[in-house]
Amino acid sequence: MLRQHEAAFLDAHRVAHLATADNSGAPHLVPVCFVRIKARIYITVDQKPKLGANLKRLRNIAENPSVALTVDHYDDSDWSRLGWLMVRGQAVILNGGSEHGTAQEHLRSKYLQLQNMQLAALPVIAIQMQKITSWGDLTI
Secondary structure, rough: OOHHHHHHHHOOOOOOOEEEEEEOEEEEEEEEOEEEEEEEEEEOOOOOOOOOOOOOHHHHHHHEEEEEEEEEOOOOOOHHEEEEEEEEEEEEEEEEEEEEHHHHHHHHHHHHHHOOOOOOOOOOEEEEEEEEEEOOOOOO
């Protein structure tokens, strides 16, 4: 599904924007940390002082599992270097199990800030990639 240069672009980025919508279609967009493992993207809820399992993104996914995730590169001095990649897919919330643990392990490897957090009991969003759209310069 992902071409090699798209996978490299996605994997090189540390921040993405996750779009969810509730069952009425009201959009919600937030920046997230993520990791890709094969055809799935994982996002953890971390220990920042938030609403825990009551986050709007989690409530939206429970109502409407269709999501989009975008990563982009912006270069103010050279617009020929602009590029973005959007993943559309179906999301599920993982609250435990081996996939949850593997996702947390990979996220801890990518983000040192997560290494000292107690993540085992926190939800993970798993997005099954269904459609990839990209544009522009995706070179790293």
